[in-house]
Amino acid sequence: MRNALTLLIALAAVTFVVLAGCKDQGNEAGSGGVTEDSVKLGLFVSTTGAIADFGLATKNGADIAVSEINAAGGINGKQVELVFYDIASKPEEAKSAATKLATQDKVLVGMGAVASSLSLTAAPTFQTNGVPMVSPSSTFPPVTEKGDLIFRICFTDEFAGAALAQFAFEDLGKRKAAIIMNQDDPYSTGLANYFKARFEQLGGKVETTEKFANNTSDFNTQVDNVKSATPDIVFAPVYYNDITLIGQQLRGKGVTVPILGSDGWESPTLLKNAAKDLEGCYFGNHYSQNDPDEMVQGFIKTYADKHGDKPSSLAALGYDVVYFVKNAVDKAGTFDRAKVAGAMRNTKDLKGVTGTYTIDNKRNASKPITMLKITGGKVEMVRQIMPEEVK
Amino acid sequence: MRRSLATLLVALAICAGMNLFLAQFIEEYVVQVINMVGVSIILAVSLNVINGLTGQFSLGHAGFMAIGAYVSAFFTTDLSYFNPDTAEYVTDPALVSSVWGYLGALIAGGVAAAVAGVLVGIPTLRLKGDYLAIATLGFGEIVRILITNFEKVGGANGLSGVPQFQIVLSGEGKDALALDGTFFIFSFVIICVLLSAQLQRSTFGRALIAVRENELAAEVMGIPTVRMKIFAFVYGAFFAGIAGGLFAHLLQTVTPASFTFMKSVEVVVMLVLGGLGSMTGAIVGAIVLTVLPEALRDVEQEADLPGIRMVVYSLVLILLMIFRPQGIFGQRELSLRLLRRLVPGRRISGDETPKPSEDRKGTEL
Numbered sequence: 001m002r003n004a005l006t007l008l009i010a011l012a013a014v015t016f017v018v019l020a021g022c023k024d025q026g027n028e029a030g031s032g033g034v035t036e037d038s039v040k041l042g043l044f045v046s047t048t049g050a051i052a053d054f055g056l057a058t059k060n061g062a063d064i065a066v067s068e069i070n071a072a073g074g075i076n077g078k079q080v081e082l083v084f085y086d087i088a089s090k091p092e093e094a095k096s097a098a099t100k101l102a103t104q105d106k107v108l109v110g111m112g113a114v115a116s117s118l119s120l121t122a123a124p125t126f127q128t129n130g131v132p133m134v135s136p137s138s139t140f141p142p143v144t145e146k147g148d149l150i151f152r153i154c155f156t157d158e159f160a161g162a163a164l165a166q167f168a169f170e171d172l173g174k175r176k177a178a179i180i181m182n183q184d185d186p187y188s189t190g191l192a193n194y195f196k197a198r199f200e201q202l203g204g205k206v207e208t209t210e211k212f213a214n215n216t217s218d219f220n221t222q223v224d225n226v227k228s229a230t231p232d233i234v235f236a237p238v239y240y241n242d243i244t245l246i247g248q249q250l251r252g253k254g255v256t257v258p259i260l261g262s263d264g265w266e267s268p269t270l271l272k273n274a275a276k277d278l279e280g281c282y283f284g285n286h287y288s289q290n291d292p293d294e295m296v297q298g299f300i301k302t303y304a305d306k307h308g309d310k311p312s313s314l315a316a317l318g319y320d321v322v323y324f325v326k327n328a329v330d331k332a333g334t335f336d337r338a339k340v341a342g343a344m345r346n347t348k349d350l351k352g353v354t355g356t357y358t359i360d361n362k363r364n365a366s367k368p369i370t371m372l373k374i375t376g377g378k379v380e381m382v383r384q385i386m387p388e389e390v391k
Numbered sequence: 392m393r394r395s396l397a398t399l400l401v402a403l404a405i406c407a408g409m410n411l412f413l414a415q416f417i418e419e420y421v422v423q424v425i426n427m428v429g430v431s432i433i434l435a436v437s438l439n440v441i442n443g444l445t446g447q448f449s450l451g452h453a454g455f456m457a458i459g460a461y462v463s464a465f466f467t468t469d470l471s472y473f474n475p476d477t478a479e480y481v482t483d484p485a486l487v488s489s490v491w492g493y494l495g496a497l498i499a500g501g502v503a504a505a506v507a508g509v510l511v512g513i514p515t516l517r518l519k520g521d522y523l524a525i526a527t528l529g530f531g532e533i534v535r536i537l538i539t540n541f542e543k544v545g546g547a548n549g550l551s552g553v554p555q556f557q558i559v560l561s562g563e564g565k566d567a568l569a570l571d572g573t574f575f576i577f578s579f580v581i582i583c584v585l586l587s588a589q590l591q592r593s594t595f596g597r598a599l600i601a602v603r604e605n606e607l608a609a610e611v612m613g614i615p616t617v618r619m620k621i622f623a624f625v626y627g628a629f630f631a632g633i634a635g636g637l638f639a640h641l642l643q644t645v646t647p648a649s650f651t652f653m654k655s656v657e658v659v660v661m662l663v664l665g666g667l668g669s670m671t672g673a674i675v676g677a678i679v680l681t682v683l684p685e686a687l688r689d690v691e692q693e694a695d696l697p698g699i700r701m702v703v704y705s706l707v708l709i710l711l712m713i714f715r716p717q718g719i720f721g722q723r724e725l726s727l728r729l730l731r732r733l734v735p736g737r738r739i740s741g742d743e744t745p746k747p748s749e750d751r752k753g754t755e756l
Contacts (some may be wrong), residue, residue, distance in 0.1 A: 020504070047697035047698050048697070048698045048701045050648075052698070054406075055697075056697060059697060083692065084692060084695075085691075085692070086688075086691060086697050086698065086700060088684070088701065089648075090649070091642050091646060091648075091649050092638075092642060092649075093684070095423065095641075095642050095643075096420065096423050096424060096427065096685055097688070099419055099420040099423045100417075100420040100688065103418060103419040103420050104418055104420045106420075109456065116548070117548065117549055117646040117648060118553075120549075120551040120644050121551075121642050121644040124643050129419075130732075140548060141480070142471065142480065142548075142551060146551070146552075183539060183540060183546075183547065184536075184539055184547055184647070184648075185547055185737065186546070186547040186548040186549075186646075186709055188547075189546055189547050190548070213536065312410055342445070371605055
């Protein structure tokens with residue numbers, strides 16, 4: 001009995017020694033991450049685990065923005081030091097990385113995460129420590145409700161789902177929809193929910209909602225049910241690997257109506273694997289690689305020179321998030337966190353690779369969604385749906 | 392009995408002291424990691440009773456943990472879920488909001504997991520070895536998929552805004568002297584470790600080991616093997632449920648994605664690393680495998696190679712298994728007596744082991 005107790009104490013002591021680090025009592029009030037000639041910005045995304053691709057793209061985009069900014073003289077005269085932590089697609093890692101960034105590295109701003117569930121885990125830590133957090137790509141609405149220091153620079157599922165429904169109903173004139181979604185994925189279920197609500201509010205009807213689980217490769221059941229519902233459009237808010245198979249199997253069973261998708265479709269391999277099956281289909285994205293805009297093309301060129309392929313939306317958002325922080329510091333004219341957060345809240349018509357955006361009163365980015373069409377083996381931009389169009 | 396109670400009280404006091412010390416002098420990040428270590432210790436020690444002591448290879452620990460996490464968070468959290476009719480998120484206020492409510496919710500989570508342990512244990516514990524592993528793995532996945540489809544607890548999004556509780560001793564606001572997560576977590580660590588240590592040394596524990604060593608022989612000796620196995624399963628499930636509840640309130644979010652079978656595998660790896668069957672091993676395994684990925688963060692940051700952390704982590708595991716396949720401790724335990732043997736010439740006066748007569752008197756009361 002006493003042995004076990006002593007053992008425990010000994011182990012606790014060992015843990016202390018291993019982790020020994022003394023609390024810095026002199027917590028400089030307000031301004032964060034600033035040394036004589038540099039300012040620290042935190043980045044936490046998953047570069048390992050289930051969604052590593054997205055995290056890597058985000059980091060690559062952010063790295064480009066940081067080197068551009070540093071080459072041009074930094075933020076407010078200070079060079080940017082990017083403190084990056086991998087959070088391995090795990091909430092416990094998101095929490096510890098957030099704590100490390102906010103309390104040990106004392107970064108000015110934390111940028112991340114991609115997955116909404118990980119952003120939700122990190123947000124309270126940043127909020128209680130008074131460090132602003134900006135998610136580049138978490139689209140789940142409640143993320144920014146965690147506090148007045150939590151921001152995002154992408155649109156929400158609420159907006160995207162409604163915009164896509166409106167696009168299907170008004171632009172394409174469709175009335176009978178079928179939904180295929182991944183029930184394990186909050187992104188997929190979120191979009192499906194908002195799409196359905198808006199589509200039916202407009203007067204359309206969702207005939208059936210077909211669910212599948214992660215790592216499904218046989219979609220026969222779902223495809224059969226979609227077929228018997230005879231929809232005039234199929235909404236599939238899923239990732240590119242799933243839509244490749246879904247497209248193939250839908251066409252194989254003779255369902256020829258257009259499929260409408262979301263930014264999860266975007267991938268260099270989409271056209272390689274599914275150009276034929278997805279001909280005439282649409283998806284909504286954060287930006288178009290064909291956008292003739294100088295800033296967009298400039299970013300695409302820099303990225304392609306460095307990494308060999310064109311940047312995905314995640315990379316573009318990773319690039320934009322750094323400039324969002326820079327813009328706020330420039331506006332605030334100081335590294336005081338509260339003032340920087342204030343400037344973030346007042347961000348208006350900031351131009352980024354992913355469109356021009358304004359931060360609304362819920363600290364979400366109000367920005368357009370870019371509708372793309374797959375036609376003739378290419379992805380072409382149809383139009384941008386502006387936030388004021390979707391009510 | 393009185394002796395155990397006194398030990399427990401001393402232990403709780405140490406927890407409280409440790410909590411205050413950490414909050415006062417140690418960086419929040421380090422405290423966060425220490426708290427995660429605590430949760431891992433409960434998971435590993437409780438799984439050790441099933442996998443190590445009783446020799447039943449279970450891969451369902453994440454499932455029990457998920458049940459505990461969701462049940463406890465269900466009581467303490469404002470539930471926000473999607474109403475498809477109005478396309479809006481509806482919020483139900485939390486059922487409990489006091490520290491006692493929190494403790495109740497944790498226990499409820501443990502009990503729910505234990506009940507699940509009985510329900511799963513009865514049919515599956517007839518299976519042996521690989522078959523049992525697969526059946527329990529299936530159980531874990533079933534739990535996760537059920538939760539994913541349960542809109543009330545957030546579906547695939549999970550629950551966020553899980554509160555953190557604290558016992559305020561004095562003061563207010565941020566400067567208050569208070570017992571928080573560390574106290575709760577390590578109190579349960581101590582309860583779990585002390586109980587498991589007692590169990591291991593009791594007749595009951597010996598019976599569990601007998602089941603592991605040779606089920607047929609144990610049966611012949613009059614040990615009700617099936618009941619023993621179910622007991623171990625329920626015991627492990629209860630503490631996994633408690634660990635799940637603590638985990639949920641530490642991270643303030645619960646998502647089904649936290650409880651994939653990879654989580655179960657992680658706990659099994661802790662056991663194997665420390666030495667399957669050794670409680671000390673389980674504790675050391677839990678500490679190493681929780682601290683290692685965090686300690687490697689700085690390496691990754693310096694090297695600027697995203698992902699290198701996991702490569703190093705895996706390498707450490709591979710090397711350890713090559714050079715020490717029985718785990719760090721094998722089936723040995725670290726105890727004071729062992730330490731005394733290691734330090735020659737030093738003698739501690741007084742008998743460390745309780746006299747048998749004394750113990751027996753205790754149990755009769």
